[in-house]
Amino acid sequence: MEPGSVLARKGSLCVRLARSASEIALAQELRYRVFYVELSAKPDAAAIATGRDADNFDAICDHLIAVDSDETAVDGLRVEDGVMVGTYRLLRQSVAEAHGGFYTASEFDIxxxxxxxxxxxxxxxxxxxxxxxxxxxxxxxxxxxxxWNYVRGHGVDVMFGCASLEGTDLRQHEGTLAFLAKNFAPPPEWSVRALPSLRVNMLNPSAAVDMKQAMRELPPLIKGYLRLGCYIGDGAVIDRQFDTVDVLIVLPVSNIDKRYFAHFGQPHEVLNG
Incomplete structure (x- = not known):
């Protein structure tokens, strides 16, 4: 897929790959606004100086961006076809292996x-x-x-990555973590553990788990992954910089319920255009 490839479009919203270094810089600025200004992440000196959330992986990733051609209220974040309102970072295995590995490996033994x-x-x-x-x-x-169209276009079989619970107080998350560990643990062939030096046990024997409440308290992103059929890795990791507790999502494409394909398209289907 070429930089700028359009992967979804509806109304004034377009989802495509960033097409230039300047657009990647805007994606980093968007991340800074959300992670550091709105939420509780702690910026380092470089982030404060630039107003961007950036790391060494940005240079080797594809950056998926959502652009609204009708947006007028947001200051900055303007690209050629509108205003950038969302972003996702994608790192393919072939690229990661050629450049030293995946970001996730800093927290989990993948x-x-x-x-x-x-x-x-x-x-x-x-x-x-x-x-x-x-x-x-x-x-x-x-x-x-x-x-999903990126996954189909590149013949991806498995999606994975860290997902976060806001705040680092484990008492606040003990019910949610226990719920995830008890109900979404992977079979042996998909087992992944947090690095021993960082691992936090997700199963507190004294934690009272209210299934309905735990599901309500889950961030929408994690809830979406669970509905698609993901597994949750063994152990969580506290990320002090981002003020989060991270869990590992593992989503084999073969796990996804076929009813989603009618809406989003068949896996490994050749894309037109």
Whole structure:
């Protein structure tokens, strides 16, 4: 897929790949606004100086962006065809292996999972964020359509990546973490553990788990992954910089319920255009 490739479009919203270094810089600025200004992440000196959330992985990733051609209220974030209102970072296995690995490996031991499936094609998803006015079903669904078309276009078999619970107080999350660990643990062939030096046990024996409440408290992103059929890795990781507790999402395409294909398209189907 070429830079700028359009992967979804509906009304004034277009989801496409960033086409230039300047658009990637705007995606980093959007991430800064959401992670550091709106939420509780702690910027380092470079982030403060530039007003961007950036790391070394940005240079090797594809950046999926959502653009609204009708948006007029947002300051900055303007691209040629409108205003950038959302972004997702995508890292294919072939690219990661040529450049030292995946971001996720800094928190989770993904090596055994990759080695257990040498014939499958993995895609890492990360740095997901959407401006607050656009955190509605249509905009989020459009980003998912864009990711799915990217998955289809590149013949991806497995999606994975870190997803976050806001705040680092484990007492606040013990019911949610226990709910995830008890109900979405992977079978042995998909087992992934948090790195021993970072691992936090998700199963507190004294935690009272209210299934309905835990599901209500889940971030929409994690809830969406669960509905699609993902597994949750063993152990969580506290990310002090982003003020989050991270869990690992593993989503084999073969797990996705076929009813979604009628809406989003068949896996490994050749895309036109």
């Amino acid at each position: 090596g055994p999972m990759l080695a257990a499936h040498p014939k499958l094609n993995f895609l890492e998803l990360g740095r997901s964020c959407v401006l607050k006015p656009y955190r509605t079903k249509p905009a989020v669904e459009m980003l998912w359509q864009g990711i």
